[in-house]
Structures are given as C-alpha cells and as structure tokens.
Amino acid sequence: MQHNNVLILDFGSQYTQLIARRVRELNIYCEIYPYNKIPKNLEIYKAVILSGSPNSVRGEAVLHPELKAIRGKKPLLAVCYGAQYLAHFSGGEVAPSDSREYGRANLSFVKEKEEFFHNIYTGSQVWMSHSDTIKTLPENGVLLASTDEVKNAAFKIEGEQTYAIQFHPEVYHTTDGSQLLENFLVHIAKVEQDWTPKSFVEESVAELKEKLGNDRVVLGLSGGVDSSVAAMLLHKAIGENLYCIFVNNGLLRKNEFSEVLEQYKGMGLNVKGVDASARFLDALAGLSDPEEKRKAIGGIFIEVFDDEAHEISDVKWLAQGTIYPDIIESVSATGGPSVTIKSHHNVGGLPDFMKLKIVEPLKALFKDEVRRVGASMDMDKELLGRHPFPGPGLAIRILGDITAEKVRILQEVDAVFIGNLRKWNLYDSVWQAGAILLPVNSVGVMGDERTYEKCVALRAVESTDGMTADWVNLPYEFLQKTSNEIINKVKGVNRVVYDISSKPPATIEWE
Numbered sequence: 079m080q081h082n083n084v085l086i087l088d089f090g091s092q093y094t095q096l097i098a099r100r101v102r103e104l105n106i107y108c109e110i111y112p113y114n115k116i117p118k119n120l121e122i123y124k125a126v127i128l129s130g131s132p133n134s135v136r137g138e139a140v141l142h143p144e145l146k147a148i149r150g151k152k153p154l155l156a157v158c159y160g161a162q163y164l165a166h167f168s169g170g171e172v173a174p175s176d177s178r179e180y181g182r183a184n185l186s187f188v189k190e191k192e193e194f195f196h197n198i199y200t201g202s203q204v205w206m207s208h209s210d211t212i213k214t215l216p217e218n219g220v221l222l223a224s225t226d227e228v229k230n231a232a233f234k235i236e237g238e239q240t241y242a243i244q245f246h247p248e249v250y251h252t253t254d255g256s257q258l259l260e261n262f263l264v265h266i267a268k269v270e271q272d273w274t275p276k277s278f279v280e281e282s283v284a285e286l287k288e289k290l291g292n293d294r295v296v297l298g299l300s301g302g303v304d305s306s307v308a309a310m311l312l313h314k315a316i317g318e319n320l321y322c323i324f325v326n327n328g329l330l331r332k333n334e335f336s337e338v339l340e341q342y343k344g345m346g347l348n349v350k351g352v353d354a355s356a357r358f359l360d361a362l363a364g365l366s367d368p369e370e371k372r373k374a375i376g377g378i379f380i381e382v383f384d385d386e387a388h389e390i391s392d393v394k395w396l397a398q399g400t401i402y403p404d405i406i407e408s409v410s411a412t413g414g415p416s417v418t419i420k421s422h423h424n425v426g427g428l429p430d431f432m433k434l435k436i437v438e439p440l441k442a443l444f445k446d447e448v449r450r451v452g453a454s455m456d457m458d459k460e461l462l463g464r465h466p467f468p469g470p471g472l473a474i475r476i477l478g479d480i481t482a483e484k485v486r487i488l489q490e491v492d493a494v495f496i497g498n499l500r501k502w503n504l505y506d507s508v509w510q511a512g513a514i515l516l517p518v519n520s521v522g523v524m525g526d527e528r529t530y531e532k533c534v535a536l537r538a539v540e541s542t543d544g545m546t547a548d549w550v551n552l553p554y555e556f557l558q559k560t561s562n563e564i565i566n567k568v569k570g571v572n573r574v575v576y577d578i579s580s581k582p583p584a585t586i587e588w589e
Contacts, residue, residue, distance in 0.1 A: 083106055083107050083124045084124065084236065084263065085109060085123040086098055087126065087160075088129050089113050091129040091130035092108060093246055100247070102447060104264070106269050113128075116147075124152070127160075128154070128163065129158075129159070129160060130159045135210065153266055154241070155241050155262050156240070157246060164242050165219070170215050170217075181206060181207075183204050183245070185199075185224070186200065186201050193216075193266060194234065195223065195232075195261070197261075204253075205245055206246075218234060219233045219234070219236075228244055232515060241266075251369070263380065267295070276454050278442075279311065279455060282439055285584055294390060294391075294395070295394070295395040297398075298322075298323050298325065299324040299347075300377075302399070303445070303461070304401055305398075306441050306457070307449075307462075311455075317348075320347070322342065322347050322349035324339055324350070324352070327471055329375070332489040333492040337586060345457070352386055363480070363481075365479060371473045372473075395436070396436055398557065400440065402444050403444065465509065465511055472485055474587055475513065475589075477516055487534075487570045488515045490511045494567065494568070496511060502553075504556065509539055509544075510541070513535065513536055514577075516535060520533045520572060531572040533574070535575045535576070536560070537576075541586075546581055549579060557576055
C-alpha cells in the first residue's frame with residue numbers, strides 16, 4: 079500500500095487503536111508502531127502522532143522516543159503522555175496533579191484564530207485521563223486551550239508544526255475530537271484523504287496478482303466476516319487458483335454448514351465443504367475443561383485441514399483473515415519483540431505444520447473497515463452483518479462435557495433466539511448474541527407432569543470491538559415470547575434466563 083500517510087507511535091495507551099480508527103474514519107491511512115521501533119523510511123509519513131501512556135515522564139520507567147528525525151521536520155501531534163513528554167524534556171515542568179484528572183471536562187479557553195482549533199469553541203467537551211499535569215509550557219510553547227482544572231490543556235511550539243494536547247481526541251466523549259484530528263491532519267499537515275474501501279480493493283487485488291502470480295492458495299473459511307472478505311479479495315485476484323475449505327466441526331449453528339456453503343458457492347468461490355462433525359465430537363468426548371476443549375478442536379481442525387490441503391497439488395500459500403488488531407496486539411509498546419505477528423491467529427499453528435507461505439490480505443484493516451471493504455465488493459449484507467461467533471463454536475457455549483444431544487438442544491435454542499432477533503428487527507442493533515447451555519437441571523411442570531430438564535441462558539451485548547460490552551435491554555415482550563417458544567419447541571429445556579452482566583467484569587462468552 080502506498081498510503082502510509084500517518085505514523086502513530088504507541089507508548090502503551092489503552093486508546094492507541096482508537097486514535098488509528100479515528101484517523102482511518104477521515105479516509106486517511108495510518109500505521110501503529112511501538113515508540114522504540116520507529117520505521118527507518120520516515121519519508122513515506124506525512125505526519126506523526128504520539129499516543130498516551132500509563133507511564134509517567136517523571137518516573138524511572140520513562141519511555142524515550144527518538145524524535146530527532148521527526149520533531150520540527152514533520153507535523154507532530156502529541157497526546158497526553160506525548161504532550162507531557164514534550165513539555166518535561168523541552169524546558170517545561172510536569173508535576174503530579176492535585177487529584178487524578180479523569181473523565182469529562184470542558185474547554186474554558188480557546189485561542190482565537192488558531193487553525194488547530196478551527197470550528198472548536200469554548201465549552202467544547204473533552205476527555206481527560208492522567209495523573210500528572212503540565213505546570214509550565216516548554217521552551218517556545220504557546221498556550222492554545224485550557225479547562226477549569228487544567229490550564230495547559232493544549233499548546234503548540236512556535237516555529238514548528240508541533241502541537242500537544244492533554245486530553246484524548248480519539249475517545250467518544252471528546253465531542254470535537256474528529257474535528258481536531260481533521261484540523262491537524264488535513265488543514266495543517268496537508269494529508270490527502272484517499273484511503274477508501276474502493277481504493278483498498280483496487281490496490282490489494284493488484285498487489286495480490288503480482289505477489290501470487292499463478293501460485294495456488296488454500297484458505298480455511300469459517301463463515302465469518304474476515305475469512306469471507308479475504309476470500310473475495312483473493313478470488314478477484316487469482317480466481318480458481320484459490321481453494322477454499324469450509325469445515326463442519328459439528329459445533330456450528332443449526333443448518334449453518336449447508337446454508338453458508340451454498341452461499342459461498344453462489345459467490346463464485348472455489349469451495350469444498352468437509353463434514354468432519356463426528357471426528358470433532360469423538361475428540362471432545364469426556365472433556366469439560368474449556369481450554370482442553372479448545373485444544374482438542376484446534377488439533378482436529380489442523381488434521382482435517384491438512385488432509386484436505388494435501389488433496390490439492392502444488393499449493394504454495396496459506397491465506398488467513400488476520401486483521402490489524404491481531405497484529406497490533408502481538409507488538410509490545412514497552413520493548414518487547416516488534417514483529418511477533420499472529421500468523422497462527424486463525425488456524426492455530428497450521429503454517430508451521432504445513433510449511434506454506436502466508437498471505438494475509440486484510441492485515442491492514444480494522445473490523446469495521448473489513449465490513450466496508452466487503453460492501454464495496456457488493457458482498458451479501460447478511461454475511462457482512464453476521465455477529466462474531468467463537469472459533470470453537472458451540473463447544474464453549476455448552477458448559478461441561480459435549481455430547482451430540484447437548485449440541486442438538488443448543489442449536490435448536492440458538493435458532494429460536496437468533497431467528498426471533500431477526501423477526502423483531504433487533505439483530506442489527508445487537509453486536510453479538512447467543513445461547514448458553516448450563517450444566518444444571520431444574521424442576522418444571524409441563525401439563526400435569528413434573529419435569530427435570532436443562533436450563534439455558536440467553537446473552538446479547540452491544541459493543542464496538544469486543545474489548546468492553548454492555549448487555550442489551552431487549553424488550554420484555556420479546557424475551558417472554560422467545561422464552562415460551564424455546565420451552566415449548568425444544569425438547570429437553572424447561573427454563574430460560576437472560577444474562578445481564580457487562581464486560582468487564584464478566585466476559586461475553588461464558589467459557
């Protein structure tokens with residue numbers, strides 16, 4: 079890609095990925111690197127952003143970036159820790175805050191006629207998250223904005239295109255954060271807004287054609303968004319030389335294997351469906367520990383995939399649906415290995431096992447960008463809008479050991495729940511939903527008979543990236559009708575509960 083316009087240096091902030099996403103929303107391409115692993119080819123970057131950090135510039139664990147080739151030579155925006163770093167090591171003073179400054183604040187002063195704050199005015203809400211504060215500005219520092227509690231909330235360096243802010247423009251609660259980033263990147267740094275789904279598809283297809291030539295590529299499809307979009311990009315580039323394998327592990331949703339397989343064939347993909355459900359269920363027999371179940375599923379998948387891949391002659395590449403967060407999470411911002419890429423993220427060790435070269439056409443994209451790229455290729459909206467589904471499938475939604483009967487019960491329950499979400503037009507307002515089969519029986523009464531059957535929990539959450547999530551307040555009438563339908567139609571279930579736990583402290587899945 080030749081859109082390496084903005085470089086983000088990560089100091090370990092929990093918000094660094096948010097900075098990148100906000101920049102991408104401006105149709106500007108950006109990349110994240112650890113503060114101590116700055117790329118050598120800086121000429122391809124038109125601007126640099128320094129992230130926040132949990133560290134203090136006053137402590138022994140201060141993080142020192144090498145800014146000689148950046149400071150004063152390229153437009154630079156320093157956020158939170160970055161702002162304190164510029165102040166502390168350039169003649170200013172950083173000291174502990176009287177109290178931790180965290181949460182909403184409002185700008186009480188904004189310097190007039192300042193391009194950095196174009197269309198941002200006094201009273202604008204910002205989000206603070208720091209325990210140190212800038213007491214005095216650095217040499218040649220010019221005050222640009224303040225809040226009631228933070229005098230030096232924003233400043234610039236006279237004679238440079240260097241700007242610093244104590245607040246976080248990337249978070250939702252900074253109401254004019256996108257405007258501020260646009261002011262800096264577009265109006266000050268003159269970065270072109272040419273990063274679009276259409277341009278990504280065109281350039282990716284061209285690069286894949288050049289990289290792969292006439293080589294054959296194998297890809298494991300999961301039915302999910304990432305692998306499906308990766309498959310379509312590769313299909314556009316190499317056509318029938320892409321061999322897709324869709325494995326039924328017996329733990330998919332009801333009828334999902336046959337329905338998704340037909341959908342893939344309708345997209346023109348060269349795909350083979352492999353029903354290995356009995357093999358997976360045999361491997362899971364007697365296992366109840368979540369990690370043991372995951373390992374068993376991963377191990378069998380490797381064996382099945384390898385068996386099928388060997389049926390294809392002269393395969394040289396393994397394609398994966400790895401996305402940008404997978405790569406970022408494998409890079410330490412505090413001195414760890416810089417290129418520990420999660421090449422095995424989707425297929426659990428398969429590359430080493432099969433000795434294939436890896437191609438990852440989505441490794442530059444965030445999840446929401448993957449969906450937009452898929453939409454630009456006219457992919458099915460229902461496929462692109464699918465909720466995330468765990469790799470081990472229903473195995474981690476069946477608490478305890480796995481049996482064919484338990485899988486049947488949960489598939490039936492899940493089909494009612496997800497089906498009703500669609501009927502009530504609630505599916506697209508939920509980020510992820512599913513049912514969990516609990517390892518308990520409860521007493522019930524059906525007709526004149528006493529029953530002692532299974533209890534299921536329904537789970538629906540709203541989120542943007544799965545890092546945090548809140549339970550969805552589904553209508554009582556919906557829950558009532560769904561519960562009745564499950565109990566009446568699914569043999570073996572006599573009780574339904576709804577999970578109202580948020581993440582944190584709970585997780586989205588139960589295992």
